[in-house]
Amino acid sequence: MAKILLIDDEPLFYKMIDHALKPSGYTLEYAKTGMEGLKAVSVHNPDVVIVDVRLPDVDGFEVVKRMKRSPRYAGIPTLFLTSQNELNTKLKAFEVGADDYLVKPFQPEELAARIGLLVRKSEIYKSARPTEGAQEQASIIAIHSLRGGVGASSMAVNLAVAYQSLWGRPTLLMDTDMHSGQIALMLNASPVHTFDDLANVEATEIDNDLIRTITTRHSSGIDFIAAPSIPVADDAFSDELWPALLKRLSTLYDFIVIDTAHNFNNIAIYMLNAADHVFSMMAPDMVSIRAAINALTLYNKLGYPRDKVSIVLNQILPTGAIKQQQIEKVLKLPIQYSIPHAPGEFVRSINYGRPILTESPDSPVTTLFEDIAYETSNETLKNIPPAAPSPTWKRVSSRFAGKK
Numbered sequence: 001m002a003k004i005l006l007i008d009d010e011p012l013f014y015k016m017i018d019h020a021l022k023p024s025g026y027t028l029e030y031a032k033t034g035m036e037g038l039k040a041v042s043v044h045n046p047d048v049v050i051v052d053v054r055l056p057d058v059d060g061f062e063v064v065k066r067m068k069r070s071p072r073y074a075g076i077p078t079l080f081l082t083s084q085n086e087l088n089t090k091l092k093a094f095e096v097g098a099d100d101y102l103v104k105p106f107q108p109e110e111l112a113a114r115i116g117l118l119v120r121k122s123e124i125y126k127s128a129r130p131t132e133g134a135q136e137q138a139s140i141i142a143i144h145s146l147r148g149g150v151g152a153s154s155m156a157v158n159l160a161v162a163y164q165s166l167w168g169r170p171t172l173l174m175d176t177d178m179h180s181g182q183i184a185l186m187l188n189a190s191p192v193h194t195f196d197d198l199a200n201v202e203a204t205e206i207d208n209d210l211i212r213t214i215t216t217r218h219s220s221g222i223d224f225i226a227a228p229s230i231p232v233a234d235d236a237f238s239d240e241l242w243p244a245l246l247k248r249l250s251t252l253y254d255f256i257v258i259d260t261a262h263n264f265n266n267i268a269i270y271m272l273n274a275a276d277h278v279f280s281m282m283a284p285d286m287v288s289i290r291a292a293i294n295a296l297t298l299y300n301k302l303g304y305p306r307d308k309v310s311i312v313l314n315q316i317l318p319t320g321a322i323k324q325q326q327i328e329k330v331l332k333l334p335i336q337y338s339i340p341h342a343p344g345e346f347v348r349s350i351n352y353g354r355p356i357l358t359e360s361p362d363s364p365v366t367t368l369f370e371d372i373a374y375e376t377s378n379e380t381l382k383n384i385p386p387a388a389p390s391p392t393w394k395r396v397s398s399r400f401a402g403k404k
Contacts, residue, residue: 003046004028004050006031008030024116038066038067045073067384070384073384138255139378142257150288161220161221171223181227184226188352188354198245208248211248284313284321342364
């Protein structure tokens with residue numbers, strides 16, 4: 001039975017359309033505003049969407065544009081049903097991706113016939129869509145620096161919490177520094193199982209049961225895989241292990257945040273290559289600038305596109321710090337994000353093993369990490385609101401609406 005979604009602020013038309021479509025066996029869902037409609041798309045995954053041009057918040061054009069920008073919903077046929085009969089309005093409807101246009105008042109038989117055509121179009125699209133790989137891949141985010149002590153692990157922890165609290169989606173934090181990773185300490189955890197359990201494991205042995213064994217759930221809602229408590233040589237892990245592991249993890253998590261070692265060893269290079277986005281961390285001092293130059297040079301040699309890497313400046317120095325404009329001039333690149341100077345918050349967070357996002361929701365640092373998480377999320381999530389928006393999503397959505 002096909003499911004139709006109507007987005008229209010006039011309840012009368014819901015009754016009229018329901019009466020027109022019920023003989024064909026269609027189920028009609030209803031939303032009164034554009035934003036409610038977008039939420040309903042994510043909840044009901046309809047076969048066809050009927051939308052009015054004029055809505056109380058965002059208009060119908062914006063609703064359709066957001067749907068068409070989202071790979072998960074772009075194939076849902078849309079029909080504008082509106083009282084506006086101007087040529088320019090019709091042209092704009094088709095420009096934003098509408099499949100059909102019908103003017104109110106309408107004949108019930110004509111509406112049913114047009115919806116029938118769109119339902120068949122929806123069925124063809126669904127049957128043609130590949131079953132394997134149809135689900136979006138996990139977003140993989142790597143945090144990297146060639147210098148320790150610049151806050152890379154703190155960013156990894158808080159960014160993972162930000163993704164999970166923003167979207168409520170399964171999120172994994174991985175500590176791949178096999179010599180001195182400190183993620184477990186920063187989460188006030190003493191896991192029994194760590195990456196040490198994967199030493200000398202064959203790639204073919206990676207399955208969901210093994211992954212469940214080495215992952216630990218944190219109170220913030222994220223899962224994490226800790227680095228070995230005692231340093232383990234990198235060559236204890238086969239090169240084939242990491243592709244198999246990430247492939248399996250990508251079926252279980254929507255976000256995978258990786259805290260890498262402060263070097264370019266084989267594990268770090270693989271994680272950086274696999275990442276959709278790399279955050280390159282630095283502090284405002286000469287040693288960090290030199291390390292950042294070296295890192296950027298190697299990213300370039302590895303063939304990373306410019307938009308894959310974001311430079312993050314952590315303002316860890318109370319005085320004598322080199323100014324951001326000077327650093328950008330030396331690097332010949334802009335710094336995308338600057339973490340405000342907040343030594344008390346970071347030290348307290350590390351000492352007590354409590355992420356800043358869970359302890360200080362009103363902190364400027366929390367605001368920054370939440371915004372970074374939103375900006376680096378995939379378009380499907382950003383264009384279609386979650387069915388049950390979290391407090392974090394409401395805060396971030398309000399901030400970005402203000403910026404627009």
